[in-house]
Amino acid sequence: MLTPWQPLLDWWFGEGATAVEIAAEKQRLWFGYRPEQDAEAREHFAALTDQALAGGLDDWTMAPQGWLALILLLDQLPRMIYRGTPAAFAGDERAQQLVRDGLVQGGDMLLPPIQRVFVYLVLEHSENLAAQEQALAYFAMLRDIAEPAEQPLFDDFADFALRHRDVIARFGRFPHRNKILDRPSTDAEQAFLAQPGSRF
Template sequence: MTAPEQILEFWLDQVGPKGWYLQDETLDQQIREQFLGAWEDACEGRYSMWLTYPSGALAYLILTDQFPRNMFREDPRAFAADAIACAVAKSAIKQEYDLKIDEPARQFFYLPLMHSENLEDQERCVRLLLERMPKFGPANLLHARAHREVIRAFGRFPYRNAALGRHSTAAEMDYVASGGYGSTVRVLQAAE
């Protein structure tokens, strides 16, 4: 059994903010080797006791929302636990567990909302970053707004379609061909 402290020590201390959003196959492989079994266990309903306190909920969210994106790039399993992570994030935020975790780690309570293909979740993510992350929120705000714009335009993330076996519309194919998410970020940056 994996302990929440193992996840937090690895992700927050060893990898740290500079490595959280890099695409690095070595890191991805390390996460698979150390935490694939724990992710499978979480998907089967184990680790529910972690959800009873702030640092446990944080570890659970990293395990179910962030780690699969590293372990399973271009694979539907990258998104397999999204509904679980989103529900846990909402519950933890309601209990204000997020406010008991220091920035920048606090952002992992909000990322399941940013990863959601639901506009209401997107709006909430932007609002939470503005309200509850005064120091590090602005760094993430651009990406939260970009995710929200994609959901406003398409109701889903077109760049997930191939991995999820979804049919892309002509508008989605044009969007991806013209730079996709990166183009949305650039447009928002230019507007600031």
């Protein structure tokens, strides 16, 4: 029987057999902005995303794959469906709580490493230094257990985690969110945002 979260996981992770194959197929969806991808997310998953943002779909947490899919609906999908608006971050708090609860129970260990990336990314999205340090440790762990052929991929994930941690260590928040969230930027943040690669 098809679970209610399977279409989302199929769309997000594709059909690759290995982490390298999955990333090669899906990296542009995960980390690149294309209007047609946002439109696809909106068309197929807006209703589920809104249910998740409203506090629904709790029963999905009973299965590891459902837990992961709910995390995606709260953390990744709003960033596409509501890009450039405060609603893009509306699911962060619940996603972070789901991740904290799931990590205590070892739920991440029931997922393949490439899927665990999107559990730990929730910590990387947090404007909390302790969560950033935790993300760094988890991505280092994924890198350390990766097969040799997958090492460069997980090295990249760990490097991005380090870069995110460094921004939070320096500013206590992500300056590129300031405009969207109507937060005034400091002079230091404005200087930082003028540099290439300052926006994740």
